[in-house]
Amino acid sequence: MLWLAAFLIAIFLLSVFFGRYPGPLLTSPGRLASDELAQRLVLNLRLPRLLTAVLLGMSLSAAGAVFQMIFGNPLVEPGFLGVSQGASFGAAFCIVFAIHSAWAVQISAATFGLLGLGLSYWMARRVRFGGWVLRLVLAGIAVSALFSSALGVLKYIADPLSQLPEITFWLLGGLSSITWPQFLSILPAVLVGLYIVYRMRWRLNLLSLNDETAFSLGAAPGRERTLLLIAAVVATSAVISVAGMVTWVGLIIPHIARRLFSADARYVLPASMLIGAIFTVICDDLARVIFPGEIPLGILTSLIGAVVFILLMIRQGNSIKE
Amino acid sequence: MRSKILSIFLLAFLLVTGACTPQAAPPSPTTAPIAPTAPPASNAKTGFTVTDALGRQVTFQTVPQRIVLAGKALFMVADAIYTFPEAGKNIVALGSTTQGSGNFIPMIDPTFKAKISLDMSAGAEQIAVAKPDCVIMKSSNAQTLGKSLEAIHIPVVYLDFETPDQYQRDLKTLGQLFQNPDRASQVAAFYQDQVNVISSKVSSLTDTQKPKTLVLYYSSQNGTVAFNVPPMGWMQTLLVTTAGGTPVWQDANPGSGWTKVSLEQVAAWNPDVIFIVSYFSPVNDVVKQLKADPQWQALAAVKNNKIFGFASDVYSWDEPDSRWILGLSWVASKLHPDLFPNTDVSNEAQTFYQQLYGMDAAAFQKNIQPLLTGDIH
Numbered sequence: 001m002l003w004l005a006a007f008l009i010a011i012f013l014l015s016v017f018f019g020r021y022p023g024p025l026l027t028s029p030g031r032l033a034s035d036e037l038a039q040r041l042v043l044n045l046r047l048p049r050l051l052t053a054v055l056l057g058m059s060l061s062a063a064g065a066v067f068q069m070i071f072g073n074p075l076v077e078p079g080f081l082g083v084s085q086g087a088s089f090g091a092a093f094c095i096v097f098a099i100h101s102a103w104a105v106q107i108s109a110a111t112f113g114l115l116g117l118g119l120s121y122w123m124a125r126r127v128r129f130g131g132w133v134l135r136l137v138l139a140g141i142a143v144s145a146l147f148s149s150a151l152g153v154l155k156y157i158a159d160p161l162s163q164l165p166e167i168t169f170w171l172l173g174g175l176s177s178i179t180w181p182q183f184l185s186i187l188p189a190v191l192v193g194l195y196i197v198y199r200m201r202w203r204l205n206l207l208s209l210n211d212e213t214a215f216s217l218g219a220a221p222g223r224e225r226t227l228l229l230i231a232a233v234v235a236t237s238a239v240i241s242v243a244g245m246v247t248w249v250g251l252i253i254p255h256i257a258r259r260l261f262s263a264d265a266r267y268v269l270p271a272s273m274l275i276g277a278i279f280t281v282i283c284d285d286l287a288r289v290i291f292p293g294e295i296p297l298g299i300l301t302s303l304i305g306a307v308v309f310i311l312l313m314i315r316q317g318n319s320i321k322e
Numbered sequence: 323m324r325s326k327i328l329s330i331f332l333l334a335f336l337l338v339t340g341a342c343t344p345q346a347a348p349p350s351p352t353t354a355p356i357a358p359t360a361p362p363a364s365n366a367k368t369g370f371t372v373t374d375a376l377g378r379q380v381t382f383q384t385v386p387q388r389i390v391l392a393g394k395a396l397f398m399v400a401d402a403i404y405t406f407p408e409a410g411k412n413i414v415a416l417g418s419t420t421q422g423s424g425n426f427i428p429m430i431d432p433t434f435k436a437k438i439s440l441d442m443s444a445g446a447e448q449i450a451v452a453k454p455d456c457v458i459m460k461s462s463n464a465q466t467l468g469k470s471l472e473a474i475h476i477p478v479v480y481l482d483f484e485t486p487d488q489y490q491r492d493l494k495t496l497g498q499l500f501q502n503p504d505r506a507s508q509v510a511a512f513y514q515d516q517v518n519v520i521s522s523k524v525s526s527l528t529d530t531q532k533p534k535t536l537v538l539y540y541s542s543q544n545g546t547v548a549f550n551v552p553p554m555g556w557m558q559t560l561l562v563t564t565a566g567g568t569p570v571w572q573d574a575n576p577g578s579g580w581t582k583v584s585l586e587q588v589a590a591w592n593p594d595v596i597f598i599v600s601y602f603s604p605v606n607d608v609v610k611q612l613k614a615d616p617q618w619q620a621l622a623a624v625k626n627n628k629i630f631g632f633a634s635d636v637y638s639w640d641e642p643d644s645r646w647i648l649g650l651s652w653v654a655s656k657l658h659p660d661l662f663p664n665t666d667v668s669n670e671a672q673t674f675y676q677q678l679y680g681m682d683a684a685a686f687q688k689n690i691q692p693l694l695t696g697d698i699h
Binding site: 019045165169176177180288293 | 394440441442443444445446447448450451453462463465466467469470473474475579
């Protein structure tokens with residue numbers, strides 16, 4: 001775990017020098033010391049952007065790990081249970097109706113994110129066929145489709161000259177417009193959410209058992225699960241409200257963490273947070289450095305995430321440590 | 323142990339966050355621009371303020387010498403800015419100014435190739451490479467790009483150039499920016515005079531004298547053809563109403579972008595006049611194809627030979643590009659040939675290019691005349 005934290009710090013520090021100014025790839029320390037514009041770029045754009053990338057990776061991965069353990073389903077993540085789509089709808093709603101307050105966008109994103117999760121869970125409990133895993137996935141697909149359609153309506157009525165480009169930009173996911181005020185606006189919600197999840201990580205092992213067993217081991221399953229889910233959704237919705245739809249992180253990172261650190265939530269959760277942060281920081285570095293124009297972050301996380309996921313799944317002789 | 327390590331890490335993260343946060347308030351748009359590397363223009367004044375499309379006051383010490391045109395939907399703004407003689411010299415970098423059919427700016431700016439070409443999705447860092455002392459973009463880019471530029475103290479001026487009213491307002495803004503209010507007034511008057519000529523002639527028409535008019539944007543992707551109508555607030559609709567027509571699609575487009583309509587709906591409207599817009603396929607071919615279609619032949623406009631390919635040259639004249647004024651004159655001549663019997667669109671185009679871009683007759687004949695298409699005559 002220590003080496004993961006050290007690696008994250010190293011990647012973070014290196015990333016500060018990555019960019020397109022003054023030329024592609026690296027800004028030399030000498031240039032940074034003498035060029036006022038380079039200093040502004042680093043202090044006012046790259047730093048808040050990198051810190052947001054860290055929060056983004058941590059939140060999505062932590063939420064993915066929490067969802068996968070609580071729902072006993074290795075295929076869920078915020079994007080599979082209607083949370084991301086709900087949060088997207090909530091944020092787009094604010095854009096279309098010209099509510100530009102960062103707090104309003106976050107509250108709206110979190111409210112609809114929670115609503116998406118609640119609906120998925122409610123539907124899964126009421127479906128009369130199939131196992132729990134199948135029912136949850138089906139319910140998540142249905143709820144996601146519902147919010148995606150509602151989002152389509154918002155896109156239809158959005159002003160194509162101002163609101164639609166903003167929604168489209170936001171749906172592709174990216175951190176290119178992050179500045180200090182945006183970063184600071186999400187910081188409290190993300191830290192509170194992550195702190196609760198982190199502090200309750202050892203309870204996750206109990207909460208992943210059935211209610212009777214969890215209760216007999218001293219847990220209050222209903223209340224504690226709800227608290228964990230709300231904390232995960234609040235953190236996720238906050239980062240989604242500024243970074244847009246960044247997919248696959250919540251699905252693959254917990255899998256990687258489990259392969260590295262066993263299935264014990266006490267290790268999987270912090271490992272997921274650290275690996276998730278490393279993954280998003282690297283993806284964001286690539287997004288802003290590879291081409292003269294920015295590549296939407298969501299496209300890179302999907303591409304790299306899917307490839308890593310396939311490799312993990314087909315790699316022989318590699319199983320989760322018990 | 324692991325718990326402590328992560329707690330320390332989170333604490334360090336918080337400390338880094340706190341330490342890196344700027345103590346001062348976020349920079350305002352009035353922050354002094356980066357000192358230009360090129361010498362200021364001889365007619366530059368010290369300290370002046372520009373009011374942009376978002377109502378922001380942006381202060382400059384000198385006339386910007388390293389202007390960057392950035393963001394999406396750029397070509398229409400670029401064409402308007404180039405009506406100022408300072409544009410060619412002071413613009414150092416710009417994004418894509420093409421729209422499938424061609425690129426106008428290289429025709430009027432001999433230094434175009436020497437300018438930095440920006441990617442359409444260039445971010446603040448990519449733009450900073452050009453060392454701009456001013457970035458001009460459409461106000462629709464304010465949230466996605468403008469904020470980042472302002473965060474690194476690069477002054478941003480937002481423009482719209484979407485409607486005739488915005489043309490008047492934004493030309494004034496450019497006059498302030500280039501410290502050339504005379505040119506701003508001259509260009510604004512060119513537009514207003516043309517509008518006044520047409521408005522005065524159609525103002526006495528009754529509603530029944532205004533032909534039922536339909537503007538259809540033809541698009542074809544992978545063999546699938548679609549016809550779309552514009553929303554009420556767009557330039558296409560304003561051209562029709564200003565030129566004395568009645569847009570029949572008023573209730574069909576509750577959205578705010580192009581909305582697809584079926585032939586059935588077109589037949590239900592059965593307009594007197596149809597204007598076909600095509601940005602990516604030759605509009606004359608599209609009109610020819612529609613006239614040959616038995617289903618379209620049943621429409622009154624087609625029967626009466628009142629279906630027209632929208633006039634265009636480098637770009638189509640229906641858009642909120644600087645050419646909209648030519649589009650207005652052309653639409654009026656098609657809707658009311660009795661009121662505008664002597665309209666010679668080719669001559670009007672030549673005057674337009676001469677007055678707004680300083681293009682002489684020979685350059686017009688060479689660069690623009692061959693591109694004139696649609697039902698020009």
